[in-house]
Amino acid sequence: MGVVIVVCLILGAAIALAIAVVLRGRRAQQARSAPRPPRDPFAAEGETGGDPRTLRAGDLVEYLGERLFVRGSLRLTEGGFSWSEHFVDPMDETAGPGAGHRWISVEEDPDLTVMFWTEYQGETELLPNQKTLTVDGVTYHRTEHGTAGYRSEGTTGLGDTGRVEYADFEGPGGRGLAFERFPGADGRGRWEVSLGERVPRGTLVIYPGSDA
Numbered sequence: 001m002g003v004v005i006v007v008c009l010i011l012g013a014a015i016a017l018a019i020a021v022v023l024r025g026r027r028a029q030q031a032r033s034a035p036r037p038p039r040d041p042f043a044a045e046g047e048t049g050g051d052p053r054t055l056r057a058g059d060l061v062e063y064l065g066e067r068l069f070v071r072g073s074l075r076l077t078e079g080g081f082s083w084s085e086h087f088v089d090p091m092d093e094t095a096g097p098g099a100g101h102r103w104i105s106v107e108e109d110p111d112l113t114v115m116f117w118t119e120y121q122g123e124t125e126l127l128p129n130q131k132t133l134t135v136d137g138v139t140y141h142r143t144e145h146g147t148a149g150y151r152s153e154g155t156t157g158l159g160d161t162g163r164v165e166y167a168d169f170e171g172p173g174g175r176g177l178a179f180e181r182f183p184g185a186d187g188r189g190r191w192e193v194s195l196g197e198r199v200p201r202g203t204l205v206i207y208p209g210s211d212a
Contacts, residue, residue: 050206052106052114055086057154058209061104063116063199067091068102070209072154076164078146083107087156103194104204105178114204115176120193127191128167128179135195140169140177158182174198 055061059070068088076083086104100119107113120126126133131142145167152158162182169177176196181189 049202049204050208052104052112052204052206053084053108054208055084055104055106055206056209057086060091060207060209061088062205062207064203070104070154072152072156074156074158074164075151075153076148077150078148081109087154101192101194104199105196114199115196116199116204117176117178117194117196120177120195126177126179126193128169133169133177135177138171138175140171140175142167142169144168 055070055073057070057072061068061070068090070086071089072087074085074087076085084106086106088102088104100121102119103117105113105115105117120135122135126135128142128145133140133142147163147165149161150158150164151161164180164182165188167179169179171177174197176198178194178196179191180194181191183189
C-alpha cells in the first residue's frame with residue numbers, strides 16, 4: 001500500500017509540473033503576440049541624447065562634434081504658448097568670438113522643434129519689414145511677428161524679466177531667420193538677427209550640469 005501511495009504522489013507531482021510548463025508557455029506566447037500600445041515615434045522620451053526641454057544653464061551640449069556650455073536661458077511666454085532659448089559658448093576657448101553669438105531654441109507646437117542659431121554677421125543691414133527676405137541666396141518667408149514676455153536664467157545680458165519683440169522667417173530645408181529686439185532705456189532697441197538650422201534627431205547630445 002505504501003508503494004502505491006508513493007507512486008501516486010510522484011505521478012501527481014509530474015502531472016502538476018507538466019501543467020505548469022504548458023501554462024507558462026501559453027502565457028509567454030500571449031505576451032509575444034499581444035500588440036504594443038501605440039506611441040509617437042517622435043516623442044522626446046525616444047531621444048537618446050537627452051530631452052532638449054530640460055536644457056538649462058550649466059548643462060553641456062554636443063552638436064556636430066562641437067561641445068558648448070549653456071551659459072544662460074530665456075523662458076518666453078506669449079498668451080498660452082511658451083518656448084525657450086539657450087545661449088551657448090564653445091567649450092574650447094581658443095575658438096574665439098569669430099562665430100558670433102549662438103543659441104538653441106526649443107519649442108513644442110505640437111511637435112518638438114529644436115533649432116541651432118548663429119548671429120548674422122553680413123554687411124547688409126536686415127530688417128523684418130518685408131514678407132520675404134533673401135540672405136546668401138536663400139529666400140525666407142515671414143511666419144510670425146509678436147511680442148513675448150521672458151524670464152532670464154544664468155548669464156544672458158538681460159534683466160531678470162522683460163519683453164522682447166520678435167519676427168520669425170522660415171526657409172527651405174529647415175532653415176530659419178530670426179529677428180529679436182529688447183526694449184530698454186534707449187527706446188525700442190535694435191534688431192538682433194540670427195540664421196538657424198533645424199537640429200536633426202540624434203545629433204544633439206545633452207550632458208546635464210553637476211547640480212542637475
